Amino acid sequence: MQIKLDDLSTPLTYFTMTQAVLPRPIAWILSENDDASFNLAPFSYFNAICSDPPLVMVSIGLQENGSEKDSLRNIKQRSQFVIHIASCDQLPELNQSSATLPPGESEVLANNLQTTPVEGFHMPRLSDCKIALMCERYQIQTIGNSNQQSLLFGEIREIYVDDSCVEINDQGRLKILADQVRPLARLGASQFASFGDVLVVQRPA
Numbered sequence: 001m002q003i004k005l006d007d008l009s010t011p012l013t014y015f016t017m018t019q020a021v022l023p024r025p026i027a028w029i030l031s032e033n034d035d036a037s038f039n040l041a042p043f044s045y046f047n048a049i050c051s052d053p054p055l056v057m058v059s060i061g062l063q064e065n066g067s068e069k070d071s072l073r074n075i076k077q078r079s080q081f082v083i084h085i086a087s088c089d090q091l092p093e094l095n096q097s098s099a100t101l102p103p104g105e106s107e108v109l110a111n112n113l114q115t116t117p118v119e120g121f122h123m124p125r126l127s128d129c130k131i132a133l134m135c136e137r138y139q140i141q142t143i144g145n146s147n148q149q150s151l152l153f154g155e156i157r158e159i160y161v162d163d164s165c166v167e168i169n170d171q172g173r174l175k176i177l178a179d180q181v182r183p184l185a186r187l188g189a190s191q192f193a194s195f196g197d198v199l200v201v202q203r204p205a
C-alpha cells in the first residue's frame with residue numbers, strides 16, 4: 001500500500017504519520033506553573049538532535065480549543081524544565097498526566113507523584129524516574145499551517161541516572177543499562193510499546 005499524504009485531512013495525516021514513525025521516545029516534562037506548583041505532561045514528538053550544545057527537541061501543538069499548552073507557556077515564562085524517561089511500569093501515571101487539567105492544577109499532585117530536589121538546579125525531578133534531563137530553553141520556533149506546532153529546543157545542563165542503571169566499564173566509560181531503565185515507547189493512537197531485547201552489533205569499519 002502506498003499512502004499519499006496530499007489526499008489526507010490533517011487529523012488523518014497525524015493518525016497515519018504517528019503509526020508509521022515507530023517507536024517514539026517519550027519526554028515526560030515537568031515545568032513550573034505560575035503559582036510554583038508543577039505541571040507534568042508527556043510528548044512523543046521528541047528526540048536528541050545535537051551534541052554541541054547538547055540539545056533535545058520537543059514539538060508541542062495547541063490545545064483543542066486553540067490555546068497554548070501549559071508546558072509550553074510555563075517554559076516560555078521560566079526557562080528551566082526537566083524531561084524524564086518513563087519506565088514501562090509508569091504507563092498509567094504517564095497516560096493520566098496527559099489529561100487537560102485547569103492551568104495551575106498539578107498533574108504531579110493529582111497522580112501522587114513525588115519530586116526530589118536537584119543540586120544546583122532550580123527545578124526538582126520526579127523521584128521514581130530512572131533518567132532525568134535537566135534542561136533550559138534554548139530556542140522556540142513555530143512551524144505548521146492549520147495546526148501550529150512550537151518546536152521547543154532544550155539545552156541539557158545535567159543528566160540524572162539512577163545508580164541501578166549505570167555501569168562503569170574497564171576503561172572507566174559510563175554505560176547506561178537500557179534493560180534496567182526499560183523505557184516506555186509510543187506507537188500510533190493509544191498504543192505503547194514495552195521494552196524488548198537489546199541487540200548488540202559492531203559498526204562496520
Ligand SMILES: Cc1cc2nc3c(=O)[nH]c(=O)nc-3n(C[C@H](O)[C@H](O)[C@H](O)COP(=O)(O)O)c2cc1C
Pocket residue numbers: 026039040041042043044045046059060061062068069070071072094095097098099100101186
Ligand atoms: C504518550 C503521549 C504523547 C504525546 N505527545 C505529544 C506531543 O508530542 N506533542 C503534543 O503537543 N502533545 C502530545 N501529547 C498530548 C499532551 O500530553 C496533552 O495535550 C497534555 O494535556 C499537554 O499538557 P499541558 O497542557 O499540561 O502542557 C501526548 C500525549 C500522550 C499520552
